[in-house]
Amino acid sequence: MTSFISHLETQLRRKPQQTNSTRISLPWVITIGYLSLILLLPLAALITKSLTLGMGEFWQAATAPIALSAYEVTFVTALAAGIINGIMGTLVAWILVRYQFPGKKIVDAVIDIPFAVPTSVAGLVLATIYSDNGWIGQLFTPFGIKIAFTRLGVFVAMLFISLPFIVRTVQPVLLELEPEIEQAAWSLGASESQTFWRVILPPVIPAILTGVALGFSRAVGEYGSVVIVASSIPFRDLIAPVLVFQKLEQYDYNGATVIGTVLLLVSLVLLLLINFLQQWSRRYAD
């Protein structure tokens, strides 16, 4: 009985607080309502639609030769772009953090161009300067290398779109790295390559991997720049997002749903991976 009364008392004491939180629940309503309308409802429609197709039909469409080839072009090219940018992006972050050179501020600002410029503008200009007689493309033409309208064009577009993710993830970690530690390693007799591999690189690796995963995730979903810079021929340079678009254009809604669901699942897995990597880098930072 006493416990009941004391329970009642705490309930009563809590009461003003509770009214307080219900009174200002408008942000809650807006957050959940808007999120449901704009994001969750469409995604639910996509998932339900793919569930109504049945396992057999889904599997058949998801593993059709044209789809498999599109996954291969998308994922392998995006991975290659991620790895190259893992190296080059880290190098760019390094020169921005450690070296002084004229125009450094401009170089730093330019890194964000792929974030700021519409993807169709990126596609247009990459297709132009990497074409056979474009500014950069003509350097490769004598060697019989075509870039625009081939899979190499897809690769260049993915390099472009993913670069800032790596640079901007690695840069803050390098900033925190103190040059004194490298000097200490030197003075203790470590060779230059030992200093790099054993002292500089290890604390930066989680950040590099996070950046590569973010860039890869972005490159896998990229549509605008690739659709312009590639010829989008099946089994050659057709990527999965463009395949979704083509299927919609042909009113093949089921086919589009299947490939779209596969892409959605991949991005969810990547999101989990990125969360894990970010937690890992945070643990490293502490």
Next chain:
Amino acid sequence: MLTKPKISAILLLIALIYLSLLLFLPAIAIFYEAFHQGINVFLTSIDQRNFWQATILTLIVTAITVPLNTIFGLCAAWVIGRNQFRGRTLLLSIIDLPFSISPVVAGLAIVLLYGKNGWLGGLLASLNIQILFATPAIVLATAFVTMPFVAREVIPVLEEIGEEQETAARTLGANDWQVFYRVTLPNIRWGLLYGILLTNARALGEFGAVAVVSGSIVGRTATLPIFVEQAYKNYQAEAAFGSAAILASIAALTLIFKEILEQKTRH
């Protein structure tokens, strides 16, 4: 080794060549292609009905989307930054979803929801409301892809400033609106502006999601980024680069404002 002058110079050179191939030369090429035949060619190339309609549509869509996502972003930031509850991390991840979902998949999901056989498609058709291949779908698609920016920028600022000032204001008798307007807003203003800036840039430039839901009907549902692609496909390189140069200038302005705001938030 990485600090010796000779190696430093080589590393710097490699990085700058890489950036030139990927970023500098493309950035210069946009403006070169748009203006190398003189300003008059640029002006006549874009002075066509389709360009102006694309511009107006882009501005309308941005003018609707940015305020909507700003209000949502502020509410979501308050919910996440000022409350502890189960599923908080999950909610944060859900808000982040548009960053990892392909714009084409976002567009597809909207098509399936509002299409003829979609959940809302039949209802809206009977009410004679056109969503797909019209401005509402473009707004929905743009709102989808630009949703996380404001919340993402405001949450860390809210968490950093803490609740003390707001509690103090409330104790002194301020109502919720006064607390928000007089205490919270001034504290988060730079982060908020930063988020709005990013939302605005992405809203003006979204291509993939809009291309899927709009049907890209030239002169009707084509936004400026879609006009760029259409003009290029129709061998109107001047018009394509003319409008691309305008979009790139907006991007350049965005980066300048971004730099200013970053300095304001760093202080």
